[in-house]
Amino acid sequence: MEIQVLEARSSKGYRKKVCAYCRVSTDALEQENSLENQIAYYENLIQSNPEYEYAGVYYDFAISGYKEKRPGLQKMLTDARNGKIDLIYTKSVSRFARNTAIVLKASRELKELNVGIFFELQNINTLSSQGELMLTILAAFAQAESESGSIGAKMVYQRKYEQGIPVQYLERCFGYTKNEKGEFVPDTEQAKWIVKIYEMVAEGYSLSAIADEMNAAGVKTDKGAGWVESTVKRILENEIYKGDYIMHKNYVNEERKLVRNRGEVDAWYIEDDHPPIVSRQLWDKAQEARKKKRDYLDMDCQIREVTEENYPYKGRLFCAKCGSPLTHRIYSNGNRMSWDCSGRRRHGKDFCTGIHVPDTAVRQWKFDGNIYISIKDSRKSIKEFSYTKESSWSRRHKKKEFVREVPEFTEENYPYYRSIFCAECGSRLVRHIKKHGDIVWECNGRKRKGATYCEGVRIPDRVVQAFMPIRKAIYIKERKGRNGTKHYSYSCKKPERATRKEQG
Ligand SMILES: [Zn+2]
Ligand SMILES: [Zn+2]
Incomplete structure (x- = not known):
């Protein structure tokens, strides 16, 4: 029996039909970008690859100031639909089209036909997994452009893109430096402090205690400033430290400022984007400790009108340090309430270092008559309080009198008194x-x-x-x-x- 061997229609032997697309400047000064030069360049590039079959160079003239008509691009798309093209070479995103939306539309359509675009400068093929990410980024550009008409954002992003710098790495943060590619690399010295911050939170230390610790050690923030609670908080809320990255957490607005993205542009969460500084376990542990504190403060904390009926202890709480009454304070956008030393509030911290008691704590106490509250000296997040009755407090303490020295009535002390x-x-x-x-x-x-x-x-x-x-x-x-x-x-x-x- 004679067996006829059919040659498998494998990819082996099949040569990809590769073309190029370019936009040609009509500016005579730009010799290196002249049409002849570009055709010669692509012809040579494609034909020198044995796996490629040269499918020509498509081009359009870029005439500034005119709405671009693109007969070349249209022809290329038609040929792609007819199976005449497998891969398109082009210089870069911005050289493909001035408007990102055009690039995106063409890339998507071609992708559906399984035709890739290879951007030389970015070294990315739209059919690769990297290409998928790139299309996502392009979509964001296009959206930002159309929504805000923001030329600024486009320019900043595209310039970075042209230089091969991934746009997601425009930001900087404490704990990381960047390598020449613009990727996050842990800074050995600062990374130690990041770990320390997460560990302290996991152990229950308060944000202010951590800020104090950092300042005492002489560590400066990435802006060269001292530490306050909010700087520590921002570090704890930044997923960057566990190696993840939210692309477009910030974006460049019309005023060319990097601002927080509150839904103006799409954002993407990328896991394992770069080397982590804290392990996922430690990150979770720290978040749990913070949640525990929030739960504690949220316990029965519905805020009512501050009357004696709703708060029977109103007017009966005092600061054990200075003897001043505690007055209520509503904070956290009206979600929480505390009782704070009025002495400190009125006369400053030289008079009294103050006391701050969450209402949820007071609620649980059983007492009648006035009480004097002291705070257990602890740097932990959830504070411990103790209180004594007025009679026993008075036996041992005296109410602090505040007397401010009044400056003499002279023009020097009150230069505005006549105006x-x-x-x-x-x-x-x-x-x-x-x-x-x-x-x-x-x-x-x-x-x-x-x-x-x-x-x-x-x-x-x-x-x-x-x-x-x-x-x-x-x-x-x-x-x-x-x-x-x-x-x-x-x-x-x-x-x-x-x-x-x-x-x-
Ligand atoms: Zn006080
Ligand atoms: Zn008057």
Whole structure:
């Protein structure tokens, strides 16, 4: 029996049909990009590869200022649909088209036909897995361009892209340096501190305790500043330290600033993007410790109107350090409440280092009468408190008296005293010394002629000082905001009432 051997239609022996696409500048000065040069270059490049079959060079003329018509590109797409092309060579994304959306549309359509585009500068084939990532990035460019009309973002990204720098690595952060490719590489010295931060949090230390530790060790942030709670918090929330990366966590806005992405552009989470500094176990442990603290603070923390009915201990809590009453404070966007030393709040930390008791803690205590609260000296996140009755506290302590030294009434101490006036009646503001030596400036009109003459203004000296330096006379107005807060504003315009008086 004769066996006919059929040659397998394997990829072996099959040569890919490869073409090139270029945009040719009509600018005569750009000799190296002339059409002849480019055709010669691609012809040579493709024909020198034995696996390739030369399928020609397609091109369009790039005429600046005109809406681009692209007969070359259209022809190439038609030929690709007809199976005449397997792979397209092109210089780079920006040389393919000025508008990223065009590149993206063409790449996607070709990809469906299983035709790849090879971008030489980026060294990426759209059919490869890297190419998939690149198309994603291109989609983001296109979206950013169309949504914000942002030429700035496009320019910054594309310039980076042209230089072969992955765009996701525009950002910098403490703990990492970058290699010549722009990839994150752990910085040995800083990485030690990152690990330490995560370990301390996992052990229950508070963010402020960690910030203190960093400052005491003389470590500076990547911006060369000292550490505060929020810098530590940002480090703990950054997945970069476990080796992951969120592309487009930040993006470049119209003002060419790198800003936080709040849904303006798509973001992608990339796992194992670069070498981690903290293990996934440690990262999780730290997050658990933080969650534990949040849960503790969230416990029964529905905030009601602050009345004695809702908070029977209101007015009965005191600071054991200075004896001042604790007053409530609502924070974390209205989600949490605490009782804080009013002495520190009013007179500063020289007077009392303060005390801050979460309302959730007070709720669990059983007591009647006034109590004096102290805090166990600990740097852990979840604090321990103890409290004593007023009688036993008073036996051992005395309430601290705050007396501020009042600066003498001289022009040197109050250089503005002649230029501040009431915006309502135009009267001069005069100095008044309150209990404890706090200084306020009050409308002299009201003071002398009563509330029917002028409702008056009372402004703390520190606010006046914040308005300075001012060279002209200013007229100050006081407004009551919600929650009894006061706002002050000033203008250089004399009130009408005062002007009329002068004329009359
Ligand atoms: Zn206090
Ligand atoms: Zn007045």
